Amino acid sequence: MRLTRRCRLQTCLPAAAMADVTFLLSFFLVLAMVQEPDRTSVDLPVAGFRVDAERGAALVVLAKTTDVHGVEGLVYRFSDGASMSRPVESTQSILFEASRLIRDAPTRQFIVKAEGAVRYERIDELLDLLRQGGVRRVLLLAAQRKDGTSR
Amino acid sequence: MKLPRIPVSSELPITAMLGVAFLSIVLFMATTEFSAARGLPFELLEKPGRWIGPEEAVFIKVAADSSVLFDCQPTRVEEILPRLEATLLRDTGRPVILYVDGSAPYQAMISVYDLLASAGVGNLSVPTQSEVQKSIELLGMNPFESRCGN
Numbered sequence: 540m541r542l543t544r545r546c547r548l549q550t551c552l553p554a555a556a557m558a559d560v561t562f563l564l565s566f567f568l569v570l571a572m573v574q575e576p577d578r579t580s581v582d583l584p585v586a587g588f589r590v591d592a593e594r595g596a597a598l599v600v601l602a603k604t605t606d607v608h609g610v611e612g613l614v615y616r617f618s619d620g621a622s623m624s625r626p627v628e629s630t631q632s633i634l635f636e637a638s639r640l641i642r643d644a645p646t647r648q649f650i651v652k653a654e655g656a657v658r659y660e661r662i663d664e665l666l667d668l669l670r671q672g673g674v675r676r677v678l679l680l681a682a683q684r685k686d687g688t689s690r
Numbered sequence: 691m692k693l694p695r696i697p698v699s700s701e702l703p704i705t706a707m708l709g710v711a712f713l714s715i716v717l718f719m720a721t722t723e724f725s726a727a728r729g730l731p732f733e734l735l736e737k738p739g740r741w742i743g744p745e746e747a748v749f750i751k752v753a754a755d756s757s758v759l760f761d762c763q764p765t766r767v768e769e770i771l772p773r774l775e776a777t778l779l780r781d782t783g784r785p786v787i788l789y790v791d792g793s794a795p796y797q798a799m800i801s802v803y804d805l806l807a808s809a810g811v812g813n814l815s816v817p818t819q820s821e822v823q824k825s826i827e828l829l830g831m832n833p834f835e836s837r838c839g840n
């Protein structure tokens with residue numbers, strides 16, 4: 540048998556539906572996006588009971604660092620929650636920055652992102668500084684316990 | 691004069707737009723963090739309230755070696771809540787003091803604080819070094835260190 544009639548196929552793909560889905564995905568991602576003001580790698584302490592940090596919370600980072608000679612030390616970083624974190628020279632700079640932020644927003648939350656292995660006195664010193672700066676609400680950043688249990 | 695009719699396609703040319711949209715998705719997927727930062731809430735008091743000595747409160751101490759003392763008795767972390775429950779059952783308004791040795795690892799403090807926060811212990815105080823210093827100036831000794839006879 541010989542077919543006489545040839546069907547002509549269009550050379551373009553019907554992409555309208557795909558474009559809709561793509562745009563919807565884009566909107567979803569834009570709305571669900573959380574800006575991360577700090578990308579320092581820190582071995583956080585683990586905890587089972589955790590609550591979400593507030594959007595726009597300021598951040599104080601206490602991370603381990605190793606210099607060119609292999610000597611370990613600690614470095615402080617600070618972010619106002621809107622801009623990326625930057626290293627601070629001394630703990631007094633944290634006090635200054637905290638006071639400045641609290642003057643504008645007295646109920647602002649401060650996140651403490653610190654290594655779980657550091658001596659508690661460093662955290663204690665940090666908490667005292669934040670208190671002096673007028674900070675009242677702190678969130679001690681913690682990683683989820685490995686077994687996933689939350690009480 | 692008769693103008694020739696040019697056939698116009700009824701479809702919008704969206705191929706380029708689709709390309710841009712896909713690139714946007716890839717960008718967002720690479721840079722987005724879906725889960726917000728999570729941790730343990732901690733309240734800092736503006737001014738110290740009424741002085742509460744460790745002998746008046748349920749006294750939990752995290753020592754430098756991460757060991758835990760509950761009212762001066764060595765305790766495992768998982769035993770804290772049952773003991774605390776039994777104590778607070780007798781005296782519901784009794785405050786709880788969590789005193790952490792400065793040399794203890796931060797994780798040790800978080801482990802105990804996590805338990806107390808998850809149990810909803812309201813009247814909880816974690817004295818900082820400045821508060822300890824003030825009490826030393828006031829009493830002439832560290833009441834948190836001397837509580838258990840050290």
